[in-house]
Amino acid sequence: MGTPTAAPHVMVLPFPAQGHVTPLMELSHRLVDRGFQVTFVSTEPVHALVLDAMRSSSPGPAGDGSAQLNGIRLASVPDGLADGADRRDLSRFLDALSLCVPGHVERLIRETKVEWLVGDVNMGVCFQAARKLGVRVAAVFPASAACLGTLFKVPQLIEEGFPKRHGLFELAPGMPPMCPSQMPWSIDGDVAGQEVAYQLVTRNTQAARVHAEVIVCNSFRDAEAAALELFPSILPIGPLFADEELMRPVAQMLPEDTGCLPWLDARADGSVVYIAFGSFAIVNPRQFEELALGLERTGRPFLWVVRPGFTAGNELSKQAWFDEFQCRVAGRGMVVSWCPQQKVLAHRAVACFVSHCGWNSTMEGVRNGARFLCWPYFVDQFANRSYVCDIWRTGLAVSPGEDGVVTKEEVSSKVDRVAGDEGIADRARVLKDAACRCVAEGGSSHENFNRFVHLLRG
Known part of the structure; x- marks a missing residue:
């Protein structure tokens, strides 16, 4: 030889x-x-x-x-x-x-x-x-x-x-x-x-x-x-x-807060809403507040990634309402600046993924059988939303109002629908199984x- x-x-x-x-x-x-x-x-x-x-x-x-x-x-x-x-x-x-x-x-x-x-x-x-x-x-x-x-x-x-x-x-x-x-x-x-x-x-x-x-x-x-x-x-x-x-490290550009993993360990199976909008999306202060209040309205445990620069102006530390919000949801909601997303999505406690629909996040969610609430920001993310909502049918999309803002009522309503829809859950599991077969x-x-x-x- x-x-x-x-x-x-x-x-x-x-x-x-x-x-x-x-x-x-x-x-x-x-x-x-x-x-x-x-x-x-x-x-x-x-x-x-x-x-x-x-x-x-x-x-x-x-x-x-x-x-x-x-x-x-x-x-x-x-x-x-x-x-x-x-x-x-x-x-x-x-x-x-x-x-x-x-x-x-x-x-x-x-x-x-x-x-x-x-x-x-x-x-x-x-x-x-x-x-x-x-x-x-x-x-x-x-x-x-x-x-x-x-x-x-x-x-x-x-x-x-x-x-x-x-x-x-x-x-x-x-x-x-x-x-x-x-x-x-x-x-x-x-x-x-x-x-x-x-x-x-x-x-x-x-x-x-x-x-x-x-x-x-x-x-x-x-x-x-x-x-x-x-x-x-x-x-x-x-x-x-x-x-x-x-x-193995996958070249994260922000330090990961691994404290969210033991926090997830203490939560019931399929109970946690995970919210992350990737590394580029920016929302205005009013939209940020509506999202926060919408998560609070759900009454569900949530893990929310609020990276530096996520809001226009980046002055969260000066906003008294955000401190008050965190006090109100303490124990039920956890806010981190970045997290090990693949480990989070693989966790048994996660019920659904509120996502900007970047393709990398979408594939990570699919590989773990995630249900999505889609909130696209730019470039290919709108087409990815269509895959999730119309073709795979593994999630729903938020609907902004006439002023372009997604209200707290819309956030809580859609989260509840995605997290409670067994048809979406079944289709997400089928797609996960297909992904696993393809890489095996x-x-x-x-x-x-x-x-x-x-x-x-x-």
């Missing part, structure tokens, strides 16, 4: 946001399990946040610009913005990222001598630089196949009159209907910012089609049968997870991952 070929060194490059960093870190752990060397590249602000969060939970490595994480080398590149710049100005952030990062990634490729760039489609601006150096490219899309397929179809849609057409349209039965004002590049801001986002998204998608030898996504066949049939070049390898025991030995996602690994070894 011959000596087995050494697995190559790959560079993994996520878009710098939590919902992208986590699934690509999960993929990195899986590649390390197969014997690969992995260099995981973040922008400098994300790199610093990840290291700080790691140190807060356990003694971390000395900061020398790189670090080791369970066999994964962490490295960083500048993102093109000065320290202290507002990275929530998405059009400015995206513009700076596309101008700055490719050159630094090229430098890092030269230094590390990797054989593959395993890159987020949303970092497609870096793919040509890799190919120029003879490095092969594999693209990873951390959102749904339907979202990526829609981006593939944009040139054809424009020829057919999009975005001038009004109302919903669907690419195929069984796929989420699309709305021209709620496309994957839809961000807050002016028309110029929307144009920057659109140009970058379409350029990245085109780069993936031209330069990547394979495109994989964090999804599974049973979740998106219609989209995957329409776009067979997209290989689903999800739902991604780092390890069955949920012990012989399942479609497992086999696609094997094909992916075989290509990277080639």
